[in-house]
Amino acid sequence: MRQQVKIKKVLNNNVVIAEHPSYEEVVLIGKGIGFNRKAEDEISFDKADKTFLLSNEKEKEQYVNLLPYVDERLIDFMNDVLVHIETRMGQELNQHIHVALTDHLAFAINRAKKNLQFSNPFLLEIESLYPKEYQIAMEVVTMIYDKMGIQFPEGEIGFIALHIHSAVTDKTLREINRHNQLISKLVSLVEETMDVTIDKNSVDYHRLVQHLHRAIDRVYQSESLGDEIKLANMLKQEYPVCYNLAWKLIKVMQKQLNKPVDESEVIYLTIHLQRLTHKS
Template sequence: MTLPMYTIKKVLNNSVVICQHDTDPEVILLGKGIGFGKKPGDLVDPASVPEKVYQLTDKEEQSQYQELVKHVDEDFIAFMQEIVGFIETSTGKKVDEHIHIGLTDHLFFTMKRIEQGMEVTNPFLLETESLYPNEFALAERIVDMFHERLNVLLPDAETGFIALHIHSATTFKNVLEVNRHNQIIGQIVQTIESRLNVKMDRTSLDYKRLLRHLRYAVERVATGEMVEAPQKIEKVLRDEYPLCYSTAWELMGIMERELKRPVPRGEATYLTMHLQRLTSR
């Protein structure tokens, strides 16, 4: 995207400036070196900056980012802009501008916790890897970049958290919503293991298929999308696999309660089929 010339109103640091343009509202421009040697009133041409330049246009996002810049090291701000560029290049997708705030804030304070010897845990790490394999692989590369560039060894738990931020930013979904959906799926998995008296192999293909179905089922319920299934198939499954069928309805109850939305009856058929496949193994 071609950006116009902007007049600098305030330089927050060498990589962050607040600007104004005649036809545009006030924006924050992010780019390595974009504010170097600049002062209020100077013009800045984003095209002349060798690194990619990002705009923060949302007023609330601008306010949050200005507050964040006060507490975060300038070099880390520049490094995170590089990380965001790496995510866009690797995925081929434009990202939600909130990632500049959410991921920067998360990783900066994660490093602080590591420095203080605090443990970082992630109970949904395996589920996140199965649900978002592409984002997870990209997150692993970002963890390597932290080690190579900053000599910071992020714990395995962080790979999952970074993957969620990537998924949130590339799908323009709120990261809190994405995390909440993960928690619901985790609750469902625990219920399955308890009701069917099974311990699922987190590395198995059947488990990954189940997680993918649960992910899309939760998203469908959250958006109100309907799903249909032949009633004859439902009757056969109910008669042949009563425990799996009743468990499927219990899982639907969890989704309905947590998402506060009705779950289409057709979900019972597909859930029962997944559960039957798991128990038959």
């Protein structure tokens, strides 16, 4: 049997607040879900093509406060955007993306209309770290252009990709940005120490960035790559500059993350650095 909920308030054609037996008050978002509806009407959860549930109290409040400032066409269109992201990612999105991405796109559209340009300093890192999210973000930007005729600058693709990544990993944007800043800092340290300019489009750069990203994840999961003392000693003798730099990077990571980094990371970092700097 379809679950029925009672409408408390119709916010617009596509958003209603309803009473739910388990979640108490919820925000339901779906195309046409509020059309010709009024308080006390009962509707089923699957009334819309795709209905999203905002049960988190703080996020619900943020969303309700945000709505008056957002073009109703965007609220309607956000449903299509989120369904597209969910379908392409092949998994459910954390509900916080409704608030965060709606908010972001509303301001991004205003910026684009005023022709305010800005750069995204982590664009290449984001593309390298989250290629699938980046591709889907490009599709979202195309959808917005097709629907609203608004052309976003390239930097927006990176920000949208971060929102998508946040929604599928349950990591906060602050946490993701902090890790991207750390990776950027480590790459700059490599360039300074080795006195090289790394080609940001090279395969080896992408490998290094992805390795650093995975190393950060391993730190949080307290994972070890294994004890390779012989290999470590050999690398220390063969590539002393890269080996010492690898230790330097690990110390920066430890300080920034405030967590111990497994010593085995030095081996794989040395190999990446040697490959990268040798080609540079």
